[in-house]
Amino acid sequence: MNPRPTRDPMHPDDEALSAWVDDHAGPEVVDHVTTCRECQARAAALASARDALGAAVTAPPPGLTERAIAAATTAWAEARPSETRQTPPPVSRAHAPVVDLATRRRSGRLVALGAAAAAVLALVAVSPLLDSDPPQQTAAQDQAADETSKAGESPAADSTGPMRTAGPETAGADLAESGAFRTRAGPDLGEVGDLDDVARAVRAGATPGAPAPAAEAAAPPNSIAAAAAPVNSACDGIVRARAATGEVGDLGLLVYAATLRYQGEPALALVYRRAEPPTVPGDDPPDRNGGPSPGANPAPGDVLFIVTSGDCRALAVSNL
Amino acid sequence: MATLPGIDGPRKPEGRGRPVDEREPELLAAVLAGDRAALDRLLRNHFDRIYALCRRLTGNDADGADAAQEALIAITRGLAGGRFDGRSRFSTWAYRVATNACLDEMRRRSRRPQLVGDEILAATAAPMAGVDRAVADRVDIDRALGGLPLDYRTAVVLRDLCQLDYGEIAEVLDIPTGTVRSRIARGRAALADRLGNPGTFSDRPTPRS
Numbered sequence: 253m254n255p256r257p258t259r260d261p262m263h264p265d266d267e268a269l270s271a272w273v274d275d276h277a278g279p280e281v282v283d284h285v286t287t288c289r290e291c292q293a294r295a296a297a298l299a300s301a302r303d304a305l306g307a308a309v310t311a312p313p314p315g316l317t318e319r320a321i322a323a324a325t326t327a328w329a330e331a332r333p334s335e336t337r338q339t340p341p342p343v344s345r346a347h348a349p350v351v352d353l354a355t356r357r358r359s360g361r362l363v364a365l366g367a368a369a370a371a372v373l374a375l376v377a378v379s380p381l382l383d384s385d386p387p388q389q390t391a392a393q394d395q396a397a398d399e400t401s402k403a404g405e406s407p408a409a410d411s412t413g414p415m416r417t418a419g420p421e422t423a424g425a426d427l428a429e430s431g432a433f434r435t436r437a438g439p440d441l442g443e444v445g446d447l448d449d450v451a452r453a454v455r456a457g458a459t460p461g462a463p464a465p466a467a468e469a470a471a472p473p474n475s476i477a478a479a480a481a482p483v484n485s486a487c488d489g490i491v492r493a494r495a496a497t498g499e500v501g502d503l504g505l506l507v508y509a510a511t512l513r514y515q516g517e518p519a520l521a522l523v524y525r526r527a528e529p530p531t532v533p534g535d536d537p538p539d540r541n542g543g544p545s546p547g548a549n550p551a552p553g554d555v556l557f558i559v560t561s562g563d564c565r566a567l568a569v570s571n572l
Numbered sequence: 573m574a575t576l577p578g579i580d581g582p583r584k585p586e587g588r589g590r591p592v593d594e595r596e597p598e599l600l601a602a603v604l605a606g607d608r609a610a611l612d613r614l615l616r617n618h619f620d621r622i623y624a625l626c627r628r629l630t631g632n633d634a635d636g637a638d639a640a641q642e643a644l645i646a647i648t649r650g651l652a653g654g655r656f657d658g659r660s661r662f663s664t665w666a667y668r669v670a671t672n673a674c675l676d677e678m679r680r681r682s683r684r685p686q687l688v689g690d691e692i693l694a695a696t697a698a699p700m701a702g703v704d705r706a707v708a709d710r711v712d713i714d715r716a717l718g719g720l721p722l723d724y725r726t727a728v729v730l731r732d733l734c735q736l737d738y739g740e741i742a743e744v745l746d747i748p749t750g751t752v753r754s755r756i757a758r759g760r761a762a763l764a765d766r767l768g769n770p771g772t773f774s775d776r777p778t779p780r781s
Contacts, residue, residue: 266761270756271757276738300767305628306733311620317616317620317623320645331648489597489601
């Protein structure tokens with residue numbers, strides 16, 4: 253090693269000069285380095301060490317990238333939860349069956365349950381056609397929703413932050429490429445163990461003044477404020493990606509979001525309008541300009557997803 | 573800050589090598605939704621840098637390759653198991669996983685005989701005559717890095733190779749930012765000495781130890 257001069261407390265130390273190299277130094281160090289040749293030389297040495305390390309990057313050996321990615325992909329496939337590893341076969345978007353992804357292994361029992369649920373939902377879907385006074389009911393809902401939204405307007409959600417369902421207009425532009433729309437934040441649905449109960453609760457919770465049956469015991473009635481737990485906005489993207497590659501197809505507006513515990517897991521109920529909604533008389537298109545939106549309530553033809561609130565893992569999907 | 577003559581000066585985060593993919597959030601969402609093609613792309617986007625990290629930390633090609641492969645497997649298992657929570661950037665989390673994989677690999681390697689202490693210093697000081705300059709530089713850097721305490725080595729590699737900022741390194745190593753700054757300074761100073769470019773002096777005071 254070369255002999256070195258005695259340390260001089262008047263100079264910045266290596267830590268300060270290294271910080272200068274990284275543009276993290278304070279103004280006094282900057283001023284000093286600007287005028288001190290000795291410190292300039294030392295800073296240059298530190299910078300050269302930095303550059304030597306960065307410049308001597310070697311590419312992976314031939315074949316390593318492919319081997320490593322193949323091994324990692326295999327490990328990923330093995331580590332994925334079994335219920336989400338399987339890719340369901342494509343089916344018609346307009347006739348997507350009720351599928352409980354979390355318990356699909358119990359398919360026989362679920363098929364029976366699903367058939368029963370489909371029958372119930374079909375009746376619900378047809379009922380507006382038989383109802384002599386549906387427009388007034390929808391208008392009343394929308395008026396109430398509009399009043400609620402005026403009381404609790406919130407800015408668009410940050411695309412990187414959690415989406416909060418503190419009010420009925422919290423979805424924000426990051427949740428749909430189509431721009432402004434309304435996502436109704438339902439009350440916390442409480443502990444729900446059955447997909448049909450969730451669907452019923454969502455539908456009931458969509459009507460102001462009608463507390464969700466499943467929420468009555470577990471959460472305060474109509475507790476939109478109680479649904480203020482953060483809703484992971486990443487789930488929206490994940491659900492859309494999964495739907496696009498699976499049986500459901502492209503999704504349109506996210507019209508409803510609520511928290512719940514589904515079969516013991518903290519979860520979200522997300523209701524989407526289909527990108528190409530089936531033609532159902534009386535199912536008005538949503539207003540995408542932010543005004544009162546007849547289409548903002550969950551409606552027949554919408555798709556209900558239940559996902560875990562933490563990592564957005566799909567638990568169940570169903571038609572409303 | 574003005575760049576001074578002879579000094580490359582502060583390097584901005586957008587400098588070389590930092591993997592940037594504006595579609596990464598979409599890729600991650602697709603991966604979490606089970607999209608294998610998205611996983612493939614995500615891994616390719618980051619593998620070269622992960623390999624470089626492992627290569628630099630372990631100090632040789634074979635161990636670097638083993639560690640990089642183990643790191644990639646650990647990353648995908650972490651993704652499948654929901655251990656990436658999105659609070660940090662994916663690259664930061666991936667580097668953390670990779671660093672741990674490297675440390676595991678080095679623990680395994682430590683069971684094999686190695687040069688230690690003065691032998692490393694002697695090897696570091698040995699001139700690399702008669703070989704290609706780039707190869708010599710690489711070997712020199714390997715030797716110089718290999719002689720650093722692991723704490724310093726990890727900090728400077730994460731900073732100068734992976735381009736993480738101090739806060740990200742603190743997160744990866746789970747240490748305070750001030751400690752990161754100190755380790756980087758000490759690591760660079762030792763590297764400068766070992767690479768034969770100490771500047772005018774290198775025994776300057778470093779207040780924190």
